[in-house]
Amino acid sequence: MKLAHAILSISSLVTATAFVPPGLSRSTTKQPPSLLAAESKPGDLWKVQRIDHLSDWTDDLKTYPSPLSLKAKVPSTWFVGLNDAVAAKVSIDAMERIADDCVLADDFFDSPDDEEPECEPDRGLSGEAFILAGPRADIVFEPKECKAAIVTCGGLCPGLNTVVKEVIMCLRRQYGITETYGVPAGYRGFLYPETWRPLDEAAVKNFHNEGGSTLGTSRGGHDTKAIVDNLVEQGVNLLFVVGGDGTVRGAAKIANEVKERGLPIAVAVVPKTIDNDVPLIDRTFGFETAVEAAREAINVINVEVEGFPNALGVVKVMGRNSGFIAMHSTLGCGIADLCLVPEVDFYLDGPGGIVDHLFERIIKNGKAVVVLAEGAGQNLMAEMGAAGEVVTDQSGNVLLDDVGPWLLKQLKMRLDDRLEEASEHGDKLYPKYLDPSYMVRGVPPNTADNLYCLQLAHNAVHGAMAGLSSFIVGEVNTRACYLPVDLVANKRNVIDVRHQSLWEYVVFSTGQPAFQNEDDPRDDEDVITSASGGVILNEPDFKELAEEISAATADSKKAQEA
Numbered sequence: 382m383k384l385a386h387a388i389l390s391i392s393s394l395v396t397a398t399a400f401v402p403p404g405l406s407r408s409t410t411k412q413p414p415s416l417l418a419a420e421s422k423p424g425d426l427w428k429v430q431r432i433d434h435l436s437d438w439t440d441d442l443k444t445y446p447s448p449l450s451l452k453a454k455v456p457s458t459w460f461v462g463l464n465d466a467v468a469a470k471v472s473i474d475a476m477e478r479i480a481d482d483c484v485l486a487d488d489f490f491d492s493p494d495d496e497e498p499e500c501e502p503d504r505g506l507s508g509e510a511f512i513l514a515g516p517r518a519d520i521v522f523e524p525k526e527c528k529a530a531i532v533t534c535g536g537l538c539p540g541l542n543t544v545v546k547e548v549i550m551c552l553r554r555q556y557g558i559t560e561t562y563g564v565p566a567g568y569r570g571f572l573y574p575e576t577w578r579p580l581d582e583a584a585v586k587n588f589h590n591e592g593g594s595t596l597g598t599s600r601g602g603h604d605t606k607a608i609v610d611n612l613v614e615q616g617v618n619l620l621f622v623v624g625g626d627g628t629v630r631g632a633a634k635i636a637n638e639v640k641e642r643g644l645p646i647a648v649a650v651v652p653k654t655i656d657n658d659v660p661l662i663d664r665t666f667g668f669e670t671a672v673e674a675a676r677e678a679i680n681v682i683n684v685e686v687e688g689f690p691n692a693l694g695v696v697k698v699m700g701r702n703s704g705f706i707a708m709h710s711t712l713g714c715g716i717a718d719l720c721l722v723p724e725v726d727f728y729l730d731g732p733g734g735i736v737d738h739l740f741e742r743i744i745k746n747g748k749a750v751v752v753l754a755e756g757a758g759q760n761l762m763a764e765m766g767a768a769g770e771v772v773t774d775q776s777g778n779v780l781l782d783d784v785g786p787w788l789l790k791q792l793k794m795r796l797d798d799r800l801e802e803a804s805e806h807g808d809k810l811y812p813k814y815l816d817p818s819y820m821v822r823g824v825p826p827n828t829a830d831n832l833y834c835l836q837l838a839h840n841a842v843h844g845a846m847a848g849l850s851s852f853i854v855g856e857v858n859t860r861a862c863y864l865p866v867d868l869v870a871n872k873r874n875v876i877d878v879r880h881q882s883l884w885e886y887v888v889f890s891t892g893q894p895a896f897q898n899e900d901d902p903r904d905d906e907d908v909i910t911s912a913s914g915g916v917i918l919n920e921p922d923f924k925e926l927a928e929e930i931s932a933a934t935a936d937s938k939k940a941q942e943a
Contacts, residue, residue: 427510429466436847438643450518461515467862469509486696492526510664514840514861521848524557530617532564533594534624538655540834541825547838548586549580569602594827605634606618625654633866636851647845650853652839655822658703662855663912666834670827675710679815685813686748691800692811697785703875707754718749719893720741723756724876733894735794758784874915883914
């Protein structure tokens with residue numbers, strides 16, 4: 382059998398069957414499952430990212446039939462098998478092949494300890510995979526002995542309340558767990574167990590129609606030892622954490638503390654960020670609602686500028702380090718002339734600058750619309766001496782300089798005289814500015830996000846009940862799966878502006894300057910582009926990567942000058 386045929390037949394699938402660990406069959410086991418390691422052995426076509434399991438540090442775990450598997454007329458195919466996984470990367474090089482004379486013995490895969498032949502192609506990231514999410518036929522918790530707690534942390538996001546509701550509904554309705562609590566005010570709420578709110582189906586029945594966080598939230602207040610102490614004291618064995626990057630780091634600390642103490646407590650994370658900057662997964666909940674609200678703001682500013690000559694409308698949307706809301710709302714509205722995001726440095730003056738581009742649009746159409754992410758232009762403001770003192774919030778996030786009013790002022794200074802001279806009536810620039818930040822993140826979720834929140838919440842419960850811990854739940858290539866928290870913590874999802882994703886649609890459809898022409902110095906195997914147009918690199922040190930790309934850009938410019 383040729384290895385190339387095996388690779389093509391498996392890597393063309395989104396959902397793969399992972400390697401079966403020695404000693405385990407494909408049938409249901411009565412022992413807690415030994416989950417797959419990320420390292421592959423010779424003959425393995427998939428390298429599945431391992432998720433912590435309570436059996437790794439507890440010796441007396443038992444298994445129980447899931448209440449869902451006991452339900453009448455439920456097909457076994459509704460449950461996730463031990464070896465089901467999701468491929469991290471589905472785009473392939475269709476012409477990749479190995480030498481015609483590279484043929485493996487028919488029994489090669491029966492001897493995984495054999496050395497791989499030198500002629501085998503480099504699989505790169507094409508073999509990376511994540512454990513498929515969903516209900517398991519066997520669980521490691523007796524539902525009558527379970528006590529669950531859920532907490533929301535960090536900034537607001539459409540869908541927070543829906544996640545809380547659906548975690549509670551899944552625990553109670555599907556698994557029969559009756560002790561379910563909401564921890565108020567973020568991580569600091571763990572320090573005051575007397576304030577924990579009992580949540581039943583009646584209490585959460587309308588949560589999905591509410592914006593904000595009904596439980597309340599906060600930044601900071603994390604005390605790992607005290608949190609775990611109170612979990613033990615209150616008898617909590619299922620913990621669900623909903624939050625962004627800082628919250629994920631905090632959840633990782635809790636999970637590690639639980640592991641070090643050998644406690645049978647499962648820690649599950651539903652990632653929350655309105656900026657869609659969680660790496661590897663397709664999108665985060667609330668993002669589509671935020672894009673929809675941003676699009677409404679863009680439509681409003683467009684109506685405003687259409688009524689005046691030489692009008693310029695600027696809409697600033699959320700996006701501290703990642704400009705996904707700006708990019709998606711620009712493409713969704715179909716009327717923007719310029720989109721500025723943190724991932725792309727722009728300049729004002731000279732050929733290819735935004736001033737000339739906007740001047741041409743205003744002269745041609747009588748107006749122009751700019752969609753601006755809040756994190757865009759920070760470097761330019763610093764270069765022009767407009768940056769303020771560096772200040773951080775309680776989560777360690779740097780507070781950004783307000784780029785919106787600054788940019789509008791710079792554009793008016795540069796366009797007034799040019800437009801006045803070109804105008805028959807001497808009209809200068811008519812600027813309008815709109816900042817819908819809180820309107821975007823405080824609204825209730827739309828139908829699509831409510832559905833997505835339900836799926837994330839239920840899969841978080843299914844994973845925790847199966848004994849998984851220290852994982853986040855999300856979609857990869859449209860399939861729900863579990864990712865190790867440590868794989869996601871301290872990394873960021875950003876717009877992929879150097880490969881085919883969605884950013885090229887923005888540049889081509891708006892006609893705006895590209896602001897860059899250098900190629901990415903990394904190999905394609907080091908890049909995974911998500912469904913929302915984001916990229917997470919197989920490189921934890923983003924500063925080192927930035928320096929590498931900067932050096933490559935400098936070398937390219939020197940070569941052009943020569």
